[in-house]
Amino acid sequence: MNGSRNYWPIAAAVIAALSAIIVLPVIYDEYALLQLTIYAILSVLALSLAFIWGYGGILSFGHAVFFGLGAYTYAIGAMNFGETTIALLLSMVIPALFAAALGYFLFYGRISDVYLGAITLTVTLIFFDLASSTSGPQYRIGQVALGGFNGIPSIPQLNVPGFPDWTLSTTELFILSVAILALVYISLRLLISSDFGRVVIAIKENEVRAELLGYDARKYKLVTFVIGGAIAGLAGCLFANWGGFTSPAVFALGQSVQIIIWMVVGGVGTLAGPVIGCVLMQWLTSSLASFGTVNNNLVLGGILVIVVLLLPQGLVPTIARLARGRRPVQRLDATAGALGATPAKSEVGA
Amino acid sequence: MDYLIAIGLEVVSGIASLVLISIGLAVVFGMMKVINLAHGEFLMMGGYATIAASKAGINIWIAILVIAPLVVGLVGLVVERLVIRHLYGRVIDTMLATWGLSLLFIGLVTTVFGNTTSGISSPLGAVNIGPIGFSAYKFFIVAVAVAVIVTLYLLFKLSRFGLIARATMQNADMSAALGVDPARVYAATFAIGSALAGLAGGVLAPVTGVVPSIGAAFVAKAFITVIGGGSAVLVGTLSASGIFATVNQLASFATTPVIGEVALLGAAIILLRLFPRGITGRFFKGRI
Numbered sequence: 330m331n332g333s334r335n336y337w338p339i340a341a342a343v344i345a346a347l348s349a350i351i352v353l354p355v356i357y358d359e360y361a362l363l364q365l366t367i368y369a370i371l372s373v374l375a376l377s378l379a380f381i382w383g384y385g386g387i388l389s390f391g392h393a394v395f396f397g398l399g400a401y402t403y404a405i406g407a408m409n410f411g412e413t414t415i416a417l418l419l420s421m422v423i424p425a426l427f428a429a430a431l432g433y434f435l436f437y438g439r440i441s442d443v444y445l446g447a448i449t450l451t452v453t454l455i456f457f458d459l460a461s462s463t464s465g466p467q468y469r470i471g472q473v474a475l476g477g478f479n480g481i482p483s484i485p486q487l488n489v490p491g492f493p494d495w496t497l498s499t500t501e502l503f504i505l506s507v508a509i510l511a512l513v514y515i516s517l518r519l520l521i522s523s524d525f526g527r528v529v530i531a532i533k534e535n536e537v538r539a540e541l542l543g544y545d546a547r548k549y550k551l552v553t554f555v556i557g558g559a560i561a562g563l564a565g566c567l568f569a570n571w572g573g574f575t576s577p578a579v580f581a582l583g584q585s586v587q588i589i590i591w592m593v594v595g596g597v598g599t600l601a602g603p604v605i606g607c608v609l610m611q612w613l614t615s616s617l618a619s620f621g622t623v624n625n626n627l628v629l630g631g632i633l634v635i636v637v638l639l640l641p642q643g644l645v646p647t648i649a650r651l652a653r654g655r656r657p658v659q660r661l662d663a664t665a666g667a668l669g670a671t672p673a674k675s676e677v678g679a
Numbered sequence: 680m681d682y683l684i685a686i687g688l689e690v691v692s693g694i695a696s697l698v699l700i701s702i703g704l705a706v707v708f709g710m711m712k713v714i715n716l717a718h719g720e721f722l723m724m725g726g727y728a729t730i731a732a733s734k735a736g737i738n739i740w741i742a743i744l745v746i747a748p749l750v751v752g753l754v755g756l757v758v759e760r761l762v763i764r765h766l767y768g769r770v771i772d773t774m775l776a777t778w779g780l781s782l783l784f785i786g787l788v789t790t791v792f793g794n795t796t797s798g799i800s801s802p803l804g805a806v807n808i809g810p811i812g813f814s815a816y817k818f819f820i821v822a823v824a825v826a827v828i829v830t831l832y833l834l835f836k837l838s839r840f841g842l843i844a845r846a847t848m849q850n851a852d853m854s855a856a857l858g859v860d861p862a863r864v865y866a867a868t869f870a871i872g873s874a875l876a877g878l879a880g881g882v883l884a885p886v887t888g889v890v891p892s893i894g895a896a897f898v899a900k901a902f903i904t905v906i907g908g909g910s911a912v913l914v915g916t917l918s919a920s921g922i923f924a925t926v927n928q929l930a931s932f933a934t935t936p937v938i939g940e941v942a943l944l945g946a947a948i949i950l951l952r953l954f955p956r957g958i959t960g961r962f963f964k965g966r967i
Binding site: 388434438439440442443444446447448450451452454455458459461462582583586589590593624625626627628629630631632633634635636637638641 | 714762766770771772776778781782784785786787789790895899902903907935938944945948951952956
């Protein structure tokens with residue numbers, strides 16, 4: 330099966346990440362780097378849903394719950410332990426465990442489509458309500474007061490494992506975030522082209538047929554969900570590092586919507602699309618905020634409506650199709666083989 | 680005894696509010712299998728229409744009962760024409776597009792009215808039952824909810840439009856073959872759903888006040904209630920509202936409103952796990 334694997338996207342990701350890590354800290358000051366870091370962190374979040382929804386076919390309306398859990402877990406862990414390595418690991422383990430519990434509940438209950446959307450949405454709202462109501466000194470985990478609506482301030486920065494005093498500088502956090510983004514992208518690429526990934530895609534395409542071939546769809550969906558949850562948790566951990574702060578807003582409906590918008594704009598069923606969508610929309614949001622004249626929601630909402638109506642496949646698949654001269658769109662595996670020729674076209678498989 | 684009556688009244692008015700919030704979405708979902716995630720903003724616009732009209736000197740009852748549903752019903756017609764119509768049969772795309780619409784409306788209303796809370800005072804006074812005082816407006820909310828349910832029942836069960844709408848819901852191709860234009864039926868249904876949302880927004884405006892972002896508070900509850908109720912519009916909405924609002928009010932009484940909210944959401948999750956197609960996917964099949 331390895332014959333049809335396509336290594337161009339991976340090579341491109343490595344080159345892009347290395348050049349970003351080497352070049353950008355030289356030409357930008359720390360403030361600009363900090364702005365770029367958030368793009369990388371949110372792109373990791375975008376990738377986690379890109380995997381769950383785009384390849385696993387599981388549309389979660391509450392994906393931010395794992396992101397928020399990661400941020401809160403890191404904050405609570407880092408402030409209690411002093412050393413951040415365990416907190417970093419927990420920020421992936423706890424969301425993954427929660428995804429496992431929720432996923433077991435959903436997939437083994439054969440819940441899908443709109444109903445799955447309703448439940449995941451409800452779960453984030455519960456977290457939002459609960460996290461918002463934890464103001465007051467009685468709500469604390471270890472030494473950390475949860476702070477209710479105001480959240481947890483002054484979260485310690487990550488330190489190099491084993492060296493509690495060596496905390497990451499702004500530049501180092503940027504490098505780490507870009508490196509993690511590249512690592513997550515490459516891992517997901519490899520996972521998708523593995524036997525496991527093929528089964529996941531098969532289940533998305535036709536669950537009944539995959540089950541008739543002997544694959545337990547529930548199990549595969551559960552594993553997909555857990556992997557996505559862990560990655561989103563990691564993004565949450567980085568986010569808590571980036572701002573040194575976390576609040577119930579990470580669980581808010583708007584946060585979950587945002588991830589879905591990135592995916593719809595970039596292209597569902599690709600990995601590069603959601604990253605591009607994320608960077609594009611974030612850049613747009615922050616530029617609009619600095620203008621201050623046009624309402625942010627107005628523009629975001631308008632873009633979402635227009636994209637759904639006019640570019641239902643999203644930017645990346647549409648551009649890829651145009652680049653290939655409107656040949657009929659082939660399915661994932663076929664395109665991966667057909668596209669190996671040039672790096673410019675390899676975005677399709679990406 | 681007084682205490683029990685008080686709890687009972689709170690529960691009933693909670694159910695009535697939830698019915699009002701959800702019924703517009705339920706009509707659209709039940710008849711067209713379209714989930715309108717801009718539903719919360721339809722309520723919000725109903726609220727603004729009411730407040731704007733009453734500030735312009737129009738009688739408050741006319742503002743609530745006529746202006747709000749009319750304005751939002753028209754908005755619904757436009758939205759159906761420009762967006763929903765192109766996405767029939769694509770459930771997820773419809774949800775995404777209406778989510779975009781929801782942001783668009785929030786932005787639009789913020790630009791026009793500003794990002795502040797506006798309100799009007801509740802038009803009825805208080806009623807005393809024993810030693811406990813109640814806002815008489817709560818009785819009005821219950822009355823409107825009952826009237827809406829009865830009217831919809833009569834409309835769908837007895838009128839010609841209802842017959843055509845139910846037939847189209849069951850089999851659009853067959854009714855098209857019999858000379859019905861499904862596109863017009865859908866447009867009318869969507870407009871009715873929107874008008875109901877506008878009415879709910881108008882009715883609730885004196886209680887909640889309005890702010891451009893208030894839709895988010897409504898849409899999640901409405902979405903959960905409609906999905907929990909399942910495909911039968913009236914029975915589903917009534918039964919799901921009944922369960923959720925009762926759980927919510929009782930938990931709020933026992934603890935805090937936040938825990939009450941969480942209990943409602945928890946009840947919704949358990950219900951959907953037990954009946955993955957909603958209550959009426961299991962019971963009351965084939966009703967409206």
